Amino acid sequence: MNIATKVLAVAAMAIAPMTVSAQELRIGTASLGGAYYPMGQALSNMVNKHAEGYTMVPIVTGGGAENPRLVDSGEVELGIAPASLSFLAVGGKGPYKEALDITAMGQLHSSILHMVTLPGSGIESIEDLKGKKVAIGPAGGGTLSMTRNLFKLYGMTLEDIVPSFLSYADGFSQLSDGNVDAAFALAGYPTSAVMQTGATKELKFIELGDAKMAELTEMFPYYSNVTVPADVYDTGSDVVVIGSANMLIAKGDMDDARATILLEAIYGNLDDLIAENALAKQIVPKASLDLPIPLHPAAQAYFESLN
Structure with a gap:
């Protein structure tokens, strides 16, 4: 490259727009x-x-x-x-x-706490979870914290259940396969893990009832009760669950x-x-x-x- 060409190249570099990486x-x-x-x-x-x-x-x-x-x-x-x-x-x-x-x-x-079991499990309430295998999401997830708060209403702790710290996808897959008795997921609705299980199994949501829901939201004012329409998870009727923005x-x-x-x-x-x-x-x-x-x-x- 001769001197004139070098000068032109340098000049071109000087006036060319610089690409700034994002x-x-x-x-x-x-x-x-x-x-x-x-x-x-x-x-x-x-x-x-x-x-x-x-x-x-x-x-x-x-x-x-x-x-x-x-x-x-x-x-x-x-x-x-x-x-x-x-x-x-x-x-x-x-x-x-x-x-x-x-x-x-x-x-x-908003996220809701999906608390799901299958018909025939014998689980009708939170107290019925004692001694049961429950998938409660990853160890660092919000499901675990909300579950602890919920259990306080019933004088329970995680020691009253057999917890499995699984991803939502794995937890609901385990529910479908019968390896856990219930699966929890704090997630928006509809959430894919629940939908996938609902595609092959009938879902049964564990509900608190009006009195316990009122007690929970009074104790933890950043929670709310959310009604999930029946057609979201094909539950036959609307279900009332715990919500968190x-x-x-x-x-x-x-x-x-x-x-x-x-x-x-x-x-x-x-x-x-x-x-x-x-x-x-x-x-x-x-x-x-x-x-x-x-x-x-x-x-x-x-x-x-x-x-």
Whole structure:
């Protein structure tokens, strides 16, 4: 290459636009078979499509109980977590030995505690679970924490059952095969693991009844009762279950500009998000102003600006 050619090449490099690689972010979800992972995929797709300069990938985790820890430690930038566990994480209570630096980015869908057995199991109530084999989700998941709280109403602990710490998919597969007597899953509805078992087996939901449900929601105000229509899982009649709102969480020190870009990509494109995941129909953006933990400052400003 002669000197003139070299000069032209250098000049071309100087005026050519520089390609800046996008920053890859991670969102903590849960095990496969529940509703968190598909929602994490949908949220990631929103970021990939609408957040200039960023990409996002969903990460399989232990679930709702682990995600606040992963966000606090910086192992993931965003996480999906129940309102109940997020509340405990901020206060350093329950399964969290110290307060975690997490903030809410916004409201997502609600999860329900699927407590499912099969007809003929002899299980009609929570007390009937004593001595039974129960799949209660991964050891770090939100199902475990809610189950502990529920058992307190009945003077029970996990020692009263034979727990199996399985993914939702594996837990409900074990129920279908008769290897466990009941399977629990804190997930949005319909959730794939439950649907797959319901495709070959008749499902029987374990319900609390009005009195115990009222007692539970009084003791734990971040829970609610949710009616699941009969056609969701072909149960013959509606079932009333325990519900918990889910939220998108981030570390408290996330940069405001980054947070705003992510919020606009997700909550500013709800129709697109619903097309990716039908659970997003449950999202009411302004409801994010009433979550039980503090909103990130950028989220506070974003949701307050909405009409």
